[in-house]
Amino acid sequence: MKKFFSSFLFTATLLSPPNCLASSKSGTDPAPTPPLGWNSFQSYGVYFHDQAAHKNIDAMARLLKPYGYEYFVIDNGWFGEYKLEDGTNFPAEKHASDVNINEYGFFMPSRTYFPNGFRALIKKCHDKGLKFGVHLMRGIPRKAYELNLPIKGTAYRARDIASTRNICTWCPYNYGVDMSKPGAQEWYDGLIQHLADMGIDFIKYDDIVPFPREVEAVTKAIAKCKRPIVLSLSPGDTVPANEKALKVFQNAQMLRVTPDIWDDLHGINLCFEAWKKWGTQSKKNFWIDMDMIPFGKLQLMSNAAKKTADGRNTVRLTGKGTRRTCQLTPAQMRTFITLRALSASPLMVGGDLSTMDDFSLSLLQNKEMLRCNQNGVCATLVLSENGIEIWRAAMRDNPKDGYIGIFNRTKTVTTYVFDTKKLLNFTEVALIDIWNNRKSQGVRLKKLEIAPHDVIFFRFTR
Template identity: 55%
Template structure:
């Protein structure tokens, strides 16, 4: 026992020394730091995020239930990051006698004397520490969501920036406000105390035991992207850094983005064809930008039960658009309805099986991080089989974004080679609205006709002999694994 303890002390000292030397060398000239730490996220991160299933209203009981289900269902397959999304600091008004929210974003936030957010007493009465500790006990890593900037309420209270002579009103940029969440002001990084504020916030996260940060409303602000990267590097704890939201991302800021480990390049992706189309468009735009330690992120996997904190109100059919709902509210046809965070109402994912096959095949071939979004305790077997399929995981963790090698009459063929050795994976996608037939030979699949291959149809679990004919459903896919004999 004593020998083991001595060994632990020696290893800890060596790790600390290495980290200290690394931080000192970086501090000499931070302009030289242009990429995420090499030891983090060497393959696309895999985990669960609470947003698709709970919006910004995850509560203690649901968090614990999902954590236990995560350890049972996902951990054996390599998933490791358990991420609580936004709202964990909000003292929400609730619908009477329930845990359901009565407001989209909490007006009242819980923060300390330094303007640092604290766990909601409404949804996390025991704080986050029991959840974080249980996460680590299970051999998993804990993640949390943060919004860019400093709480507007902290600005109004003019809280002190920890360890400095500055205050919130000295560093806030009151003209920089998120379009869809008005809880924060941006931070003016030209002001004294600005970096120290981010340092204090990230140091708190490190003290709690946070292993993964999803930072929102950040992509359009490269100076704050880098400020948070600097804060993470000085905190003394390895933390995976994920940039969000996606949408219109400036490729010219790629140097700043590569200070992080993940870059969202889509809007929120939900269980509809629009989301699938956005992922394909992002794949075309960003292929080739990935590398170990930096991954192109196409948002979460909306399988299973979604929007559990948004039960469908009376008078709502369920398939109305947001504009239609707002019009009914304005005319008085609907009343006492709050349009909450997320999209739609409580439901099982609306994806068809073909769309689900296409979605997860795309994620495998594009090496996008696999962050499950649906509720884990109630997860259906088909969804679980897809997200834990060994070929999906092998292809995804291969870490190479596939390339488009064929695009004709609604059929797209994407190919991802193995990074080590011969072989790889191919997806034949039918992007059209009708069944398509395609005759496929070696040329269409980008394969050498003089090489003898073993070719497997992953979803059908059958061998393929080329040339072959495929009839593919609308929005369906043939997922192929090939290996030279």
């Protein structure tokens, strides 16, 4: 990344990163800037457990909170009573054979993986200045249907509102809810109030975007509970592309616009396509979400010591692949996080924080990257030619300044002639190379050499 700057005249000193982020959260909006946090899925699948939770809360408070990250989110399976491999906490089944629910059918923390419940974890998060979130599947637990549990505060029961044909195809825990039935809204009201009473600050709701009526029910329930809760909608590969559904989604704060993204070039390419399709929809308090950031160690609950003869897991687990460290190259990692910064996507780190490597942290903690992201302006594509894509975002409070990313989408080293007049509409400009923390002055036409799948990330000022 450094040699393409050989033609620039640098100032004698490097520009120090800003001392604070561009914006601070205030007012009643739960997400005036893209939410920043961590999610357990890429590192622990749906098999997160109490010991790992404490370690990651401690690491998050130490490594990420000083840079503005605040949401600690436990993904799916937190209520699952899993069968385990003998003498270990590794799962012996993909999905839990039983779930823990209360007398109204509301999910409760797994006795298997969270024997002490969530109380201490939530208190620890809040004491450290972090916020606590959980994943939910759309609908009502099948176990509640089987027991025909009451809908809290009503005369109705689970079988009165459940839709046994309206089910998730990839997760077996719930039936859908028929929103035309009396008691349906009250189910969601009670469930959300249950989570609010626990101290939940963030909900990732899955399998819900194909069902806008249930999205609407959840947003109404959050409004009633009087607790500020950030709502994230998934999955991203089934988002209805119509204006009526989008208006419902905009009552949430995050909308997934990609399928699950992992540590491969295919995932990066999917994010670029989603950026082009959905970027214009991003706005204050409603952010297009390109899924988690798979840096660091992944799939830690995939027991590498127990394999079949051909090297596969003995149990097919959720997620992708087996235990590993992020497979992206340094260039691809720079592209990945620059794309997230310029698209104003929420930044939800996915790798294990207690073992996070220095290079990944240097990207995640970069203050200019975070300032670009928290600026909350989704960049637009200003040029695409010969495998080069250039995306530009103006500063919200000063549109003459901003950020620009020059992405090499090809497999070969590419030389690009950078013309500030053409791309920025002025020639007297100071450019700050964010990944190398270097500054140049008065650049007009210069040749930039960009490595395969790499990016040049500039902040520009008049």
